[in-house]
Every structure is written in C-alpha cells, then in structure tokens.
Amino acid sequence: MSETILITGANRGLGLEFTRQYAKEGNKVIACCRHIDEAKELEALQEEFSNIDIHELDITSEKAIKALQNEITQPIDLLINNAGYLESENHLGQISTESMMKNFMINAMGAFKVTEAFIDQLSKSKRKLAVAISSSMGSISENTSGGYYSYRASKAALNMLMKSLGIDLMPYGIRVLLLHPGWVKTRMGGDGAQHDPSTSVAGMRKVITNYSPKEGEVKFIRFNGEEISW
Ligand SMILES: NC(=O)c1ccc[n+]([C@@H]2O[C@H](COP(=O)([O-])OP(=O)(O)OC[C@H]3O[C@@H](n4cnc5c(N)ncnc54)[C@H](OP(=O)(O)O)[C@@H]3O)[C@@H](O)[C@H]2O)c1
Numbered sequence: 658m659s660e661t662i663l664i665t666g667a668n669r670g671l672g673l674e675f676t677r678q679y680a681k682e683g684n685k686v687i688a689c690c691r692h693i694d695e696a697k698e699l700e701a702l703q704e705e706f707s708n709i710d711i712h713e714l715d716i717t718s719e720k721a722i723k724a725l726q727n728e729i730t731q732p733i734d735l736l737i738n739n740a741g742y743l744e745s746e747n748h749l750g751q752i753s754t755e756s757m758m759k760n761f762m763i764n765a766m767g768a769f770k771v772t773e774a775f776i777d778q779l780s781k782s783k784r785k786l787a788v789a790i791s792s793s794m795g796s797i798s799e800n801t802s803g804g805y806y807s808y809r810a811s812k813a814a815l816n817m818l819m820k821s822l823g824i825d826l827m828p829y830g831i832r833v834l835l836l837h838p839g840w841v842k843t844r845m846g847g848d849g850a851q852h853d854p855s856t857s858v859a860g861m862r863k864v865i866t867n868y869s870p871k872e873g874e875v876k877f878i879r880f881n882g883e884e885i886s887w
Contacts, residue, residue: 660784663687663733665716665771666740668696670843671790674854675737678862680706687729689714689740716740716767726774732782735865736775738768738789743845747804757807764811769818772833780829787826788865789819791835791877798886816877816887823875834868835877836861837885852880 662679666672667688676688676699686709690696693713703709712728715721716738742763744756768789779785793799795812816835823833838857842850860880870876877885 658783659683659685660734661685661687661731661782662735662737663689663729663775664737664739665689665714665767666691667711668692668699670845671838671841671854671858672737672739673698673702674858675739675862676709677702677706678855678858680709683708686710687712687733689725691715714771716771717762719770722770722774726778729775729778731778733775733778734782734784734786736772736779736787738771738787740767741790741792741845742808743805744807747806752806757810760807760811761814764808765814765818768815769822772819772822776826776829776831779831785829785831786834786865786868787819787822787831788834788836789815790838790861791815791819793837793879793885796877796885796887820875823870824873827873832868832870833875834865834870835875836864837877837879839880856880 662684664672664675667676668690676686680686688699688709689712693711703711712725714725742760744760772787792812794805794809795816819833819835838861839852840846840850841852841854841857857880864878864882879885
C-alpha cells in the first residue's frame with residue numbers, strides 16, 4: 658500500500674535513510690530539511706526517486722511550520738518527527754541555559770509543534786500515526802550513567818509531550834509512538850556507534866508497521882522491537 662509520509666531532518670542521518678527506504682517502496686515522501694540548498698544527498702535521492710518532495714522546514718520556526726501546514730493539505734498517513742540535536746556538553750559546570758533551551762526547542766518543542774500542526778492532515782489519512790524519534794537517553798529508569806543533562810531532559814520532555822498528545826488526539830483517531838533507534842553511525846552517533854542507519858531504520862519501520870496500541874496508549878520502543886520503560 659502506498660502512503661504519504663512526512664519526515665523532518667530528512668537531509669542526513671536517520672532522516673535520509675527513512676526517506677530512502679520509504680521512497681524505494683513507492684510511498685510519497687515529503688522530505689523536510691532546514692536548508693534545501695545544502696541538502697545534496699537528499700537532492701541526489703530525489704533524482705533516483707521522483708516520489709520524494711523536498712520542503713524547507715526549520716522545526717524551531719513557528720512561521721515555517723505554519724507555512725508548511727498551509728501548503729500540505731493532503732492526508733498524511735505517517736509523520737516522522739526525526740530532526741534532533743545533541744549538545745556535546747556532558748559534565749557538571751558545563752551546562753548553560755542556552756544549550757538546555759536549544760535542546761528543548763529542537764528535541765521537544767519542535768516535534769510537538771510539528772505534530773500539532775498536522776493533526777488535520779493525519780486525521781484524514783488511513784494510518785493516522787505520529788512518530789517521534791526519541792532516545793533511550795530520555796528514559797528516566799534507564800539512566801544509570803548520568804551526564805548529557807540537556808539531551809536527556811529534552812528527550813524525556815519529548816516523551817511526556819507525545820504521551821499527552823496520544824491521549825488528546827484520541828478523538829481524531831491519531832496514534833502516537835516513540836522510538837529509540839539504537840546507537841547509530843550518523844553525525845550525531847559518530848563512527849564508533851553500534852549500528853548502521855539502514856539496520857536501525859529497517860528495524861524502526863518494522864515496529865511502525867506492527868504498532869497496534871490500545872486507544873490512547875503510547876509506547877516507547879527500541880528499533881529491535883523491545884519496549885522501553887519510561
Ligand atoms: N544516532 C544515534 O545514535 C541516535 C540515538 C538515539 C536517538 N537519536 C535521534 O535520532 C534522530 C536523528 O538523529 P541522527 O542520528 O540522524 O542525527 P544527525 O545525523 O545529527 O541528523 C540530525 C538531523 O536533524 C536536523 N535538524 C537539527 N535541528 C533542526 C531544526 N531546527 N529544524 C529541522 N531540522 C533540524 C539536522 O539538519 P541540519 O543538517 O540542517 O543540521 C539533521 O537533518 C534525532 O532525533 C536523534 O536525537 C539518534
């Protein structure tokens with residue numbers, strides 16, 4: 658079945674790989690990125706797959722989100738809030754309000770505002786699924802090593818925002834899912850990471866396909882299908 662899929666942060670890393678895999682299957686992919694003129698790999702992918710539409714979207718800009726909301730009026734089966742940011746500060750004494758706010762603006766507020774903007778388009782679709790790429794680093798119960806204050810806190814906030822959306826969007830029939838991609842070789846994950854983007858994305862796509870929560874239920878699931886406790 659061909660679906661319409663909107664992906665944020667589609668110019669590199671996991672977003673680019675999601676775009677590649679979904680486009681290859683014949684889905685229509687609305688691939689969003691901050692700077693189209695710099696998105697060379699995404700443009701090359703579009704030359705291979707004409708079912709990719711590229712749109713400019715900085716998820717921290719409410720004006721840009723509104724403009725895209727007005728432009729995309731068709732049903733969206735699957736929204737993948739993938740764009741994210743990791744501040745490298747890690748140790749006590751290094752954490753600034755500025756970096757904390759930047760992590761929150763991109764990782765938590767960005768995904769929240771994008772999802773809110775596309776409620777109508779999601780509710781008109783068949784699948785009606787809003788996904789956010791979170792991180793096991795946002796799990797409070799899995800935090801056994803400390804550090805990464807801004808990133809951890811922003812992903813925990815993302816989890817809470819999406820959990821509330823899962824309840825509030827019940828009347829629209831929209832379901833919500835939080836995913837952890839594993840530790841993946843991207844610019845964020847680094848070369849020493851455990852998994853290739855293709856393996857991680859294939860795993861997350863399988864989780865997305867099989868996702869069947871109860872009404873109002875929101876799950877936090879690893880790319881290999883294991884459920885993560887909050
Ligand atoms: N890689 C891992 O090991 C790992 C582990 C757990 C969770 N994750 C999560 O997986 C997601 C994808 O990460 P990745 O590994 O693919 O990272 P990445 O290679 O660093 O890519 C991040 C993407 O987010 C985009 N982005 C950042 N700020 C944005 C903004 N304000 N508006 C729109 N797009 C923005 C970037 O665009 P620009 O090119 O314009 O900067 C880029 O496309 C993130 O949410 C991340 O937190 C990754």
